[in-house]
Amino acid sequence: VSHRLLLVLAALLAFPLVGLATIVGHQEYLRASAPVITVALRGVDPRDLLRGHYLVGDLAWNWAPDGATAKQPAHGRICLTQTTGSDRLSARFMPIVETPPQGSCTAVLAGWYTPGVGGFGAGFTPNGVGGDYQRQLRFYVPQAQAQRLETLMRERPGALAVDLAVLPDETAVIKGLRVDGVPFNR
């Protein structure tokens, strides 16, 4: 084997290591620097096949009175604003063609909107959360605690919430889970 080929091989073997280390570093950087919002979780149906390992849920946004009037599923953005007298951010959906008003939103997230059906309120899955086609949030939890958390989510709406790091490109990553406002510790 030639010396040059061995050098090339060494570089190529380092490539996946560097690639994965970059992903880890990037995620650490995002979690350290991005602003964080807390959104309540609500149950979804059907449950996931990997139930017991992943908490499957949907984000329960605090919609403004005129915030979720769209009748069709669509790509778009939500503008999150702080309202007086409430510690929860208020959400308003805008179709993708609309530009969020400058400076008036505490945070803006792009994603997929679904109108409310029956007693199930409107939904919005930010890009970066819920996968490309699943449109469901999956949070890895210890198996021993999965059932308790799932029951809690179903029977006491608002008890579970997630911290979302809002990135500059209007996507979100899950930073952590909260139970009754307290960060969930594995």
Add this chain to the structure above:
Amino acid sequence: MIAERYLRRWTTAGLIDAAAAARISEWERAHARPLGLWAMAGIGAIAIGLGVMAVVGANWEEIPPWLKLGVCFVLQIVLAGAVWHAASRGWVWTRELAALLLFALVLAGIALIGQVYQLQSAPWRAMVLWLGLSTPFMAVATRTVLSGIVWGVAAAVTWFSAWDPLSDALRTVIEGAGPGSWYDAWPVWYTLTFLLAPLMVAVGGLRRLWPGARGQGQAILAVALLGGVVAASAVVSFDVGSHDRFSLLRLAAIVVLATALAAWAAFASSDDSQPWRVPAILGATTLVWLIGMSLVRVADLGPHSLELTLRAAVFVAFWAFLAWLASRDGRRGWLAVCVTVIGLRLLIVYFEAIGGLTATGLALIGGGVLLIALAAVGWTVVRRLAPPAPAAVGAGS
């Protein structure tokens, strides 16, 4: 022992004398491996591995994320070092095994990072990232057929895991509009399944250009070609119909373009005396696929029997062509496979045409006679392709 039985058989037939039989028997005894002990040791090693995995799995929640990631990176560094060391020393199987383990560990690392950081994305993105990070070192470090096939399977799994975005892309290209222009799953399924074959043939062809990995490229190409043959045969076999009027011409243009690319790669990388063989099979395969897709597109081609006959005729003609190529190249095994496939298809024709108990009985009798006749013809042809008898070899030497 099986070898002893064959030695007695060959000695009785006069192919070898008793002295040669004794020498062979002695040599086999001297080189015999304690397979039972090897198997026991292997089972022990597997048990240890599974035990370690079970212990780690049971305590997975207790292991802090940084430790999981740290161990994963250390293992990757160790394996990467092993690949490099084995490559520098020329230890073929150590290098291949370490490279395959590293290949698997990169995927495990991606899954681990996804779990630790709660990353939410479709599985195909992780698979594409995996292939993107691993293919370069696999291409340089590995040479064996095994590694090539493992990589090919990984590529195929990635292709099918990306089914949704590929379907959307295909629909966008065909209809010139956004995703979801037409929703019929069969044309998409048939096209995406078939497209994988020319793409992998092209990969195998290009891989053959590197002399050290020629056998690996040849294996990828052969498996891909076989996949294409099976996919085209399936398209022309099943009458699924179609509810949407998709653009067959645009679909055909994509497939023909991919086939032409693959045929060129296979032709350019060939060093045997018949460089046209793979392009010819690819061309015939694409033609059969096109006929099958045309039948899917028209959905209702006059009387049902006409479509059944057409499908069967195209199928049989295709496999007869493959049989002719196999006989031309003296490949007895493949010739036997082709004859068997044709026989089974003709038997299915009988069942497709039956109605009532009498007709069923007649169909079974007719199909049976046909199969026996085909087997007789196939046997005759296969015998003609038999290698020269030992006497002839001896006479020539």
